[in-house]
Amino acid sequence: MNTTESTMQKPFRSQWIHAAARGALAVSAAFSLVICVLLIANYFQIRALDPLDSPAMAVLYAQLEQNPDDAQLQEQIRALDLLARKAYFTSKWQIKTGGFLLLCGIVVFFASAKTMQEIEKKQPGPESLSGTSAFWKDVFRARQAIIFSGAGLIVLSISLAALTYSGLETGVTAKSGSAFPAQEEIMQQWPGFRGPGGNGHGLATGLPVSWDVNTGTHMLWKAAIPKPGMSSPVIWDDYVFVTGADKDGEQVYCYNAGTGEMRWQHEVRGITGSPPREQWPDVSAETGYAAPTAATDGQAVFALFGTGDLVGLDMNGGRLWAKNLGVPENHYGHSSSLIVYENLLIVQYDQNENSRLIAIQTASGQTAWEQRRGSISWSSPICVDINGRMELILTNSESVHSYDPRTGKLLWHSDCLYGEVAPSAAYADGLVFVANEYATASAIRVPHSSAEPEIVWEWDEYLPNTSSPLADSHVLILATADGFVNCLNAKTGEVYWEQEFRNGFYASPVLAENHVYLMDMGGVMHIFNMDSVYVSAGEPSVGEDVFSTPGMKNSRLYIRGESHLFCFGS
Amino acid sequence: MKKVTSLSGSKPKWAVLLTAVVMIFMAAQWAAAENRFPKPEFESAYQQPRTTTPDGRGHVFEILDMAVLVLMLILATVFAHRRRSRKALFVLTIVSLLYFGFWRRGCVCPVGSIQNMTLAVFNQSYAVPLTVIVFFSIPILFTLFFGRTFCASVCPLGAVQEFVLLRPATVPFRLSRILGILPVLYLGMAVLAAATGATFLICRFDPFVALFRRSGSFDILLLGLFFIILSTVIGRPYCRFLCPYGVILGWMSKLSRFRVSISPDICVQCRLCENACPYGAISKPVPDDPPESRRTGVRRLRALLIAAPLVIMLMGWSVSLMHPLISRMHYTVRLAEQIVKEETGSTDQTTLESRGFRASGNDPGILIKEAVQIRNRFRTGSWIAGIFFGIVIMGQVLGLSMVRHRNDYEADPQSCFGCGRCFESCPRQHMRKAEK
């Protein structure tokens, strides 16, 4: 009523505009509605039948497959294809134009509606009288409503949470159980340099203490290795892996542990970023291009060479992935060995510049994490369980560092080394042992959580140049490059005994059943008790020079000589 | 075995250096030589074309955007506080709709910028563009001093709804308070999603940006149409019942130095403005006859204050229970769940994402570990979000339990958009005009 009154009072011009606006309103409403319906129809049509992916076309293609030379069929396809593409671009044009027209329609609709409203404008007025009690009622009800909706929110959250199935946690355990071998399994094998965890301890039993390569006593087999290398054998079940390289190429060899016959050999080449032959780095003869020992997890074997080429091969020699880590800037040649932890391949890549510690996913070859490191080294990482925490311990020319193998986080470090460090660390019973020629041998108590590492004792007499220490809870064995072997009290550093041999030691001592196996450079294996008194168990020879560390599994000992791979067993 | 130290005395370092230099040079050629089919050597005079790289919207336009934003904020503030002109504000609204809406087509808008700011705070590697910072902070600073003049006629989302409002229906006070909780929930979830790097929820479900672009997914376009139709009968439904930026501006506006007022000077309590506000932002005078004694009120308030911490923690706990569900906003979590399903054999259906993941050769174990880490972040985040919801809800309950005395008709600073409709209905405004 109010409305009509006010309209009546308006002058004629307003009435005329009002009528025009009303007309525009009706027209634009009808127009917008039609366009809107058309657009929605277009959408459903396209969704039901995509012109670029029509079933009719698929049928024709299937027919063409039967008669590839049917000219009529070809013509048909071409015609339909043209039609389809026309239909596609037409529909795109329709959507674009339709959208624009719809927008125009809507704008006109609202503009005219607004104009009408402006003309019909009501006089402002109060609400119908509602009394003061309504005010308070409103407040009370609003408070109540908010309390109820809060409660509703809580109930909704809890019920939604109860209804949601979260499958991630179970998945992780299932995955970690199957993706990489269990610790017990690894302990039975010889998966890398210096055995499981790289600590020199093996679970082999009944290893021979004597043999004769000439008569064949206790020698199970002997196989030639095509290319030279300083790397050591690694063993998983029936597979023995060694690497070899010279200026002509880099190779990975796999031998049958039972018979000594070569299962396969893999030539490493064609890696993106790998340097061409004439650009290979200079290395010393005593390092060569195949100094880093391979590592395996029973599903794959990984090998690194002096050119920075890194490959992952399956157990049949098929390449899983390969990459070049960048040519190492190393004046003797890169020699740090690989180690596998769970599903990560750990690469100690220390060099003159840009030293890194890299963890690579064993399955894909992709980098999982990377840590910058400082000075150069020739040593290898060890990965040991220290009071329930897995630690990755590395040495370089200044320090010993410990990292979390899962994340690469630095746990602790101690600056107690000096010189060109090639010996790796050893661990036993809470103490980490490091040593290097011209530096000292140190026993470091591994700190708990955030505490600083503590050097328990130091000793600086006969120190190893290359050979890594070997430790158990009582004694520490150190072998020097000029033939001295010292046995120290692991807890105090007091010297138990000292022996001098004719040849020096590059190989590291390894332990099985309380027997230390220590290979000298002349190919003589010194077998003695891991004890505070020196008791020799045998000194058999392989008859050729040896620089690598022996491998062992079950009751067999594997030795890589200058040109042969030997297997000894009872 | 690893090898050898001081035996070879000379260290040919220059050779190493030289090798490195040559290596860098060689790397490019080596990589190029990896192609399956070598690059041909053309005998004819054929010239290889270059890949074209058309440029995007120039940097100049960004500066223009910021300048227009500031200019429009100043104009809106002048129109709402000094000129007190509804017409001028409406014209400005149309300008905003044309410039920020149809010409600039949406991104970044201040509403969405909340997420960029959040992501930048939580992710050190994300560099937030200068435009975003300006779009986020300038409207807040204006609101701190002059109220929500940004909402009045600068925000293009508000402008659409302002333009299409025809016959506003009154939303009952109770209902508007319940729906008023939604923006808070939306804000909490959007911040959680942005902080965890999952997604930008606000942009994803922005109903109007698809209209500005006249293109977008069908669902969102339909949602836009729905909001347009809804906005003809309910005043600014998005601003009042969804907009997360509105929550922040509402709080800032409570602190504002100058407020948009219905009357230019004094309220004569003529009640003529009672029907003027389509957004329910006019607070009526508080009657002098509370239906209960002061003691009852105080006792209730005390009980509520004691219950508040409990309710807040309960809210935090219950929302945190939902974190596995909420964490599905994150791509990695969704992917990991799918991979777990595939690995455990509970589905034989692979998805495009899982096939893409398999093609990349990444380790599922690492993916799942990562997903678990993300989910843990969601647990912490949803606790905080829940506590935030609890605080807001308890704040509202407490606010409704402490009714302060008020004599006049006032624009509620928190919900007033400063559209200027009430100016016209105030007789004092007309008197002032006449005086001039």
Place this chain on the structure above:
Amino acid sequence: MKPDEKQPVSRRDFFRDGLRGLAALGVATLSGLLMHRSVSRRTVWQIDPDKCVQCGRCATDCVLDVSAVKCVHAYDVCGYCELCGGYSKPDAHRLDTAAENQLCPSGAIRRQFIEDPYFEYTIDEAKCIGCGKCVKGCGSFGNGSLYLQVRHDRCLQCNDCAIARNCAGEAFRRVPADRPYLLKGEQGL
């Protein structure tokens, strides 16, 4: 001044003033801190061709009706082969331009003879819909010289890129606006 005219600042106003100051300071500090990291580092969306798995969502998920993503060609990576995995269907019987032998659903690749035995392939961007079929073909059988890129003359730079959200290879990322393309070949160096 008369004592009753001295308007004491009410407690509430004082409180409000303080809070306002704090809020303004907070917003300014936050902006300042983030600005420190932001200046001259505007970013735009781009596809990393090395991560792209050609899932096809670039064609369907872009908010634009015809996607802002199009195929581009790195000519210096191309082998100019007669048998092109990006141009011809894998089961094509003849290596010609006939519709039944072309892989591209919208016929956006132009094939042109250069000299024996080389052919040049050019993308007609007006027709390209960014489906990535040719990219897949070229990557599987050829050098991978065809690849998808966000075309910045089309891209709206949505704050929440609808393709990035659903990209099956997680190949979308924000790149600095002064180098808005991730190109293959020499142009990418």
